[in-house]
Amino acid sequence: MGASRLAAAERLLPAAIRQWREQWCFQCDQEPVCVCAEEGSEAMAPVADGQWKLAESSQGKLWLAADWRRLVFARFASEAPQDATAAQLVDAAQQALASGLLAALGAPTAPLQDAQPIQGGPMSARLLLRADLGGVPLLLVAEASLLAGFLPQAARALPLLPRSQAIGGARLKVKVSLPFSSLTVGEANGLRAGDILQGDTHFLEPLSLTAGAQQTIAKGYLARQGEHLALQLAAHEQ
Structure with missing residues (x-):
């Protein structure tokens, strides 16, 4: 899964779940608690009375599992009628949740379908999100490909340039030493600009x-250029 995709999931998916709950759940007075992790057998605890749904987007698969009637109707689940209207409401809520999660990941919407319970395992390329919505658990499993857009962009390779062009504008402080045979400390302390040293x-x-x-x-020889003394280069050192 990697740190970049996991960080994106932790930032985007809980916010999408909170927004969906405010719009579709009959009771949303408690803040949902969401935990994201890489999929593993320990985290894939079964959801009591959960029904699995699958949204197969062109960018990857997304699974959802919950006790959907309890999730939508909350404490009114036992009183809500078991009719076509209630079933349509639950179906619409399921699809809205899947669409909101896929949109948060930048993936196109896909229709939901019934799915078999999935078993998690180590080293799989899937993300697990477990949410507690007022005592009703919601399980989300997403393939890592759904988060591929949040991977760091590879550094663009710089074109190769001729050596002279690559370092042609570099500046280097250089020094020319005049080889005197000797100079006393007293003579050095008394030097002033314009003095001539022989x-x-x-x-x-x-x-x-x-x-x-x-x-x-480099090596060179003393030369004159206009009114200035200069070093005329004769050879470059290897």
Whole structure:
């Protein structure tokens, strides 16, 4: 079933049951208590005097089981007539419940039909919801495919790009070190902008261009560009 589909069922199905109960049940003064879980043999306790119904949607199957007369008529179940009108009311309530649950899951409506009791088992791809509606239990079993729309969308694979295009806009802080032979602490403390430092390295000797933890990325030579001294790159390091 998975966490995403189970979370969607816990969010949507109890709300649909509450709305249906307010519209179809003769007594709805108590808040329904609903528990969702992955189907398992322990949770699939039988419903007393329950009649199973099946709605076979194009996206998956939905089973419902309850003592429907007690569920609809509540404390008036023993007084309600056993006639065609009462039967039609119960049938309409059953269909409305199935339609509301399927709509909450984004599935098309499907007609209800009688079904055999189903036996749950571990590792099945079905969801179980057990609801207590004023002392009358309602059992719902839904195939995981009905909740497929709530699965996380797979990350879109990024197209492969040429290396130069992928990193062409990246910025990197680089440093050029001038190789002086020595410089005293006093001389370093007295340095000011514009001071000229004279080294004993010949200008034809190569300079290194470094980045990060002193990693040499290129070598070059001192050159002039306009009124600025620059490093003219001669070779890239491997």
